Amino acid sequence: MSESKVNRRNFLKIVGAATAAGTVEMVTYKAYASTNSAPNGWKGTSGVSGSSAASMANTASPPDHQWAMVIDLRSCNGCKSCTAACQKAHYLTEDQTWIDVFTMTDTIGRTYSMPRPCMQCENPPCLHVCPVHATFRTNQGVVLVNQGRCIGCRMCMAACPYQARYFNWNAGVEYPSMPIKPTPEMPVPQRLGTVGKCTFCVGNLNDGLLSECAAGCPMGSIYNGDMKTDVGVNSMGNTIKLSEFLYDNDAVTFKTSQNTHPRVWYIMGHGQNLDNDDQAS
Amino acid sequence: MVVMDNKIESDQRDIVDSNADETWVNDVTESAMRSMRNKPGKAWWIAITLLGLVIVAGVIAWIYQLKHGLASAGYNDRAFWAVYIADVITFIGVSYGGAVTSAILRLTGQSWRAPLTRLAEAMALVTVIIGGTFIFPHLGRPDRFLNIVIYPNFSSPLFWDFMAILTYTVATMIFFYLPLIPDMAVVSKMLGDKKKLWQKFLYSSLSFNWLGTEKQKKALHRGLTIISLLIIPLAVSVHSVLSWAFALTSRPGWMETVFPPYFVIAALYSGTAMVVLVVAGFRKGYKLQRFITDRHFVRLGYLMVALGLVYLYLTFADLVTEGYTGITTGWIKQTVTGSYAPAFWFYVFAGELLPIFVVAFKKTRNATGITVASVFVVISLWVKRLVIVLPAATQPLIAGAWGSYHFTWVSITITLAGVAAIPFLLMIMFRFIPLFSIEEMEEAGELGSVEQVSAHTQVLAKILAKYTGLEVTAPKASKSLTASETEGK
Ligand code: SF4
Ligand code: SF4
Numbered sequence: 001m002s003e004s005k006v007n008r009r010n011f012l013k014i015v016g017a018a019t020a021a022g023t024v025e026m027v028t029y030k031a032y033a034s035t036n037s038a039p040n041g042w043k044g045t046s047g048v049s050g051s052s053a054a055s056m057a058n059t060a061s062p063p064d065h066q067w068a069m070v071i072d073l074r075s076c077n078g079c080k081s082c083t084a085a086c087q088k089a090h091y092l093t094e095d096q097t098w099i100d101v102f103t104m105t106d107t108i109g110r111t112y113s114m115p116r117p118c119m120q121c122e123n124p125p126c127l128h129v130c131p132v133h134a135t136f137r138t139n140q141g142v143v144l145v146n147q148g149r150c151i152g153c154r155m156c157m158a159a160c161p162y163q164a165r166y167f168n169w170n171a172g173v174e175y176p177s178m179p180i181k182p183t184p185e186m187p188v189p190q191r192l193g194t195v196g197k198c199t200f201c202v203g204n205l206n207d208g209l210l211s212e213c214a215a216g217c218p219m220g221s222i223y224n225g226d227m228k229t230d231v232g233v234n235s236m237g238n239t240i241k242l243s244e245f246l247y248d249n250d251a252v253t254f255k256t257s258q259n260t261h262p263r264v265w266y267i268m269g270h271g272q273n274l275d276n277d278d279q280a281s
Numbered sequence: 282m283v284v285m286d287n288k289i290e291s292d293q294r295d296i297v298d299s300n301a302d303e304t305w306v307n308d309v310t311e312s313a314m315r316s317m318r319n320k321p322g323k324a325w326w327i328a329i330t331l332l333g334l335v336i337v338a339g340v341i342a343w344i345y346q347l348k349h350g351l352a353s354a355g356y357n358d359r360a361f362w363a364v365y366i367a368d369v370i371t372f373i374g375v376s377y378g379g380a381v382t383s384a385i386l387r388l389t390g391q392s393w394r395a396p397l398t399r400l401a402e403a404m405a406l407v408t409v410i411i412g413g414t415f416i417f418p419h420l421g422r423p424d425r426f427l428n429i430v431i432y433p434n435f436s437s438p439l440f441w442d443f444m445a446i447l448t449y450t451v452a453t454m455i456f457f458y459l460p461l462i463p464d465m466a467v468v469s470k471m472l473g474d475k476k477k478l479w480q481k482f483l484y485s486s487l488s489f490n491w492l493g494t495e496k497q498k499k500a501l502h503r504g505l506t507i508i509s510l511l512i513i514p515l516a517v518s519v520h521s522v523l524s525w526a527f528a529l530t531s532r533p534g535w536m537e538t539v540f541p542p543y544f545v546i547a548a549l550y551s552g553t554a555m556v557v558l559v560v561a562g563f564r565k566g567y568k569l570q571r572f573i574t575d576r577h578f579v580r581l582g583y584l585m586v587a588l589g590l591v592y593l594y595l596t597f598a599d600l601v602t603e604g605y606t607g608i609t610t611g612w613i614k615q616t617v618t619g620s621y622a623p624a625f626w627f628y629v630f631a632g633e634l635l636p637i638f639v640v641a642f643k644k645t646r647n648a649t650g651i652t653v654a655s656v657f658v659v660i661s662l663w664v665k666r667l668v669i670v671l672p673a674a675t676q677p678l679i680a681g682a683w684g685s686y687h688f689t690w691v692s693i694t695i696t697l698a699g700v701a702a703i704p705f706l707l708m709i710m711f712r713f714i715p716l717f718s719i720e721e722m723e724e725a726g727e728l729g730s731v732e733q734v735s736a737h738t739q740v741l742a743k744i745l746a747k748y749t750g751l752e753v754t755a756p757k758a759s760k761s762l763t764a765s766e767t768e769g770k
């Protein structure tokens with residue numbers, strides 16, 4: 001079968017790239033792009049992988065955007081402004097770090113900071129295990145939670161490999177009365193007993209604005225990207241040609257072995273190590 | 282069988298001499314209905330009140346939790362699953378143990394089971410209902426529970442959990458109800474025409490016109506065989522699917538191929554122990570020592586320890602396979618030497634070694650010893666479920682510290698309410714139904730010779746005829762004879 005051949009070729013290239021970089025868990029954007037002529041959701045393809053239930057019903061007209069994100073770890077200083085901005089905009093508690101900044105250890109023992117939003121997986125485990133389709137994926141490639149339907153079983157929290165989901169364990173923080181009802185795109189106020197997570201601020205993006213975290217980053221480390229138009233923008237006003245930027249800077253995704261196909265790419269510095277499946281010790 | 286041991290023979294002669302057979306058969310009916318006929322004593326009322334209070338406290342705690350969120354039960358984002366899911370698995374697990382123990386004993390024609398099956402099946406029914414109910418405190422939004430049916434996602438393990446538990450509950454009800462039919466007819470006849478409306482419904486309608494004819498008996502036996510055969514794979518599937526709620530995620534410690542059999546065996550193990558506890562409780566409460574002897578406990582004890590050893594083996598196999606390569610050892614370290622170590626070793630010592638020793642030594646190999654061991658087995662298997670749930674849930678998947686779960690009064694009260702509900706529901710239930718299946722007791726023929734068995738059946742037939750006004754044919758004695766002979770003394 002030709003498909004399995006392609007898969008093997010992918011696999012070999014990915015492994016080759018990973019070995020060169022010294023870890024098994026990294027796949028570079030280069031390896032990815034050279035083996036996938038049209039990555040899922042990239043430039044004109046409107047593919048939605050995984051479960052067909054993943055896509056929303058409104059696929060009549062192809063979407064104008066396929067949202068993505070690039071996080072440049074070379075410039076991230078770990079100030080957690082992104083976390084604060086996100087929590088303020090979404091009225092989250094201190095524990096609800098939809099974008100969390102982890103302190104990671106590199107291969108020679110130095111530490112670096114790594115912001116982790118929801119990866120907006122193209123093959124999202126959280127979506128497959130949700131018993132009531134409260135988690136769904138839009139045709140712009142964003143995974144959202146319908147807090148009006150979620151039964152609070154937390155199966156998605158068990159399934160997400162990135163610890164990206166946060167529950168509303170208590171009444172939460174005070175919020176002003178909202179002009180509109182909460183939506184999956186803007187789940188404010190949070191509903192008690194349901195799960196929440198990073199929405200990519202997809203409402204902002206569709207309005208031509210940056211996501212709260214990207215806008216709040218003083219270093220310009222976070223780029224909002226659109227795979228369809230192939231551009232990315234950060235808070236410094238830098239505009240990049242997304243595919244070239246990823247290619248030139250050897251962008252990688254996190255925990256590739258999980259087969260989740262994240263829509264969030266990382267630009268590594270030197271000696272950093274993204275192989276963190278076994279950090280738990 | 283033909284050559285009969287002298288001792289047995291003389292024992293039997295004693296019984297015959299004392300003209301015990303008629304008393305024995307009378308006793309079967311009398312004892313089986315002891316819980317219904319006698320007005321409950323003071324002890325019963327005290328027990329039921331205390332248990333009822335614990336349940337009320339649990340309901341209050343649950344209302345509090347609904348209002349204040351799951352944080353009040355000690356949950357947090359790193360301990361997103363904890364005590365309630367362990368409760369669900371434990372309760373449904375003991376239910377499975379009760380049902381399957383009874384089904385296997387039935388299918389293999391173990392006549393010594395006769396005084397145990399009703400208690401085991403009632404326990405299975407009660408615990409599966411309690412276990413199913415614990416899904417509600419587990420959910421963040423129990424009010425939206427029906428969304429599982431309205432918007433089902435067939436690729437979710439939780440959807441299949443729901444289906445499996447539902448099917449199994451229905452099967453347990455049938456399994457409990459079928460052997461009850463003849464008893465209902467007996468009770469109905471005994472009550473005569475002075476029945477109140479509810480009694481009419483309960484006993485007359487539910488006995489489905491049972492007359493005890495050969496044809497009806499055959500149909501009932503066939504039905505019982507089929508449901509006994511069905512309940513085993515059904516129960517296996519329930520626990521496999523329950524385990525997949527864990528094993529179908531990518532978490533180290535949960536994504537294990539051993540999980541389905543691991544859960545099935547744990548259920549059987551704890552379930553056998555629970556049967557022992559329920560049997561011990563009712564034996565003491567209603568003075569059934571005559572029918573339920575040390576022998577019954579010893580046999581259940583053997584079964585329990587055998588299952589316990591299989592479970593210990595699976596635990597070991599799981600830890601070794603995961604631990605050896607050292608790729609994902611965090612949760613193992615945490616389990617064996619870290620913060621979950623006390624709980625884990627409590628399971629090993631109290632839940633595995635203790636019952637083995639109790640059964641191994643003659644001095645402790647009796648009703649009391651095995652009941653005490655069973656208490657530890659049930660508790661330590663609940664602890665073991667927590668040790669399965671928590672380390673894998675609280676491990677850091679990216680970086681940073683381990684999460685932790687802390688018990689609160691809410692989660693403790695709700696869990697205790699579930700525990701109290703078992704004796705509470707059983708005690709109330711047995712106010713309305715006989716403690717054991719009179720028909721099965723008759724067939725089991727506790728005494729050991731052809732004449733006696735047929736003599737007993739004749740007496741029983743006479744009694745039944747008196748109550749029912751019907752001819753009851755005596756069952757063949759040979760089968761029960763072989764069985765009771767093997768029992769020896
Ligand atoms: S990162 Fe987690 S929450 Fe986000 S889409 Fe992937 S699996 Fe779902
Ligand atoms: S917690 Fe809500 S979103 Fe998550 S799996 Fe359960 S129902 Fe779906």
